Amino acid sequence: xxxxxxxxxxxxxxxxxxxxxxxxxxxxxxxxxxxxxxxxxxxxxxxxxxxxxxxxxxxxxxxxxxxxxxxxxxxxxxxxxxxxxxxxxxxxxxxxxxxxxxxxxxxxxxxxx
Amino acid sequence: xxxxxxxxxxxxxxxxxxxxxxxxxxxxxxxxxxxxxxxxxxxxxxxxxxxxxxxxxxxxxxxxxxxxxxxxxxxxxxxxxxxxxxxxxxxxxxxxxxxxxxxxxxxxxxxxxxxxxxx
Numbered sequence: 001x002x003x004x005x006x007x008x009x010x011x012x013x014x015x016x017x018x019x020x021x022x023x024x025x026x027x028x029x030x031x032x033x034x035x036x037x038x039x040x041x042x043x044x045x046x047x048x049x050x051x052x053x054x055x056x057x058x059x060x061x062x063x064x065x066x067x068x069x070x071x072x073x074x075x076x077x078x079x080x081x082x083x084x085x086x087x088x089x090x091x092x093x094x095x096x097x098x099x100x101x102x103x104x105x106x107x108x109x110x111x112x113x
Numbered sequence: 114x115x116x117x118x119x120x121x122x123x124x125x126x127x128x129x130x131x132x133x134x135x136x137x138x139x140x141x142x143x144x145x146x147x148x149x150x151x152x153x154x155x156x157x158x159x160x161x162x163x164x165x166x167x168x169x170x171x172x173x174x175x176x177x178x179x180x181x182x183x184x185x186x187x188x189x190x191x192x193x194x195x196x197x198x199x200x201x202x203x204x205x206x207x208x209x210x211x212x213x214x215x216x217x218x219x220x221x222x223x224x225x226x227x228x229x230x231x232x
Contacts (some may be wrong), residue, residue, distance in 0.1 A: 032218070034218070036220075038156075041224070042224055042225075043117075043204055043206075043222030043223055043224050043225060044158070044204075044220065044222045045222075046218070046219040046220065049218045049219075057218075059219060088156060090158060092158075100146040100163070100165075100208055100210075101146075101148070101160060101163055102220055103160065104150075104157060104158035104159070105157070106155070106156075106157045107156050107157060107158075109156075
């Protein structure tokens with residue numbers, strides 16, 4: 001069966017510091033991968049998605065970037081964190097081309113101070 | 114962009130009773146997918162049920178069923194025989210059918226309904 005991992009689970013970072021969140025999927029190949037952010041009391045907002053290695057599409061211009069160095073690895077990064085980057089970050093995967101259901105990881109809680 | 118509206122910020126139900134969560138959406142597309150996700154206190158999003166717009170039959174998953182009214186753009190979730198473990202935030206989400214477009218990959222979420230289950 002497929003599983004999705006995210007780490008760290010919780011992160012507290014000072015403003016201006018770099019960020020690297022990692023997401024990996026097991027038990028499948030060539031998944032579509034997604035990064036979402038959830039602000040307090042709100043639904044999820046799609047940040048990035050990837051349909052293959054090295055292929056990244058950005059939904060929202062911001063202080064963040066994403067990379068996909070391996071088929072089942074998706075990384076969310078920032079060079080300098082802002083206070084507004086605080087939130088809950090969820091990684092998700094779907095089985096591939098036009099497969100509609102997305103399955104979510106456990107998430108990372110990021111607090112920027 | 115498609116918008117999803119959940120008009121009930123909070124709902125409460127007694128154990129073993131039935132509750133219905135409302136969701137409406139705005140779209141000009143004829144084919145799409147609709148989902149209900151559950152987010153317990155752990156905050157992991159868990160798929161509850163999905164519905165393909167081209168299917169007239171309402172989806173069911175054990176105690177969970179939907180009432181899909183395409184013309185009214187309504188997609189409500191019914192939870193029967195409610196259990197304490199059903200307490201969570203419930204999110205309705207919309208996904209376009211289109212492939213290769215930005216909107217085709219994003220799940221558009223409502224703001225959620227917090228469900229409280231009382232003994």
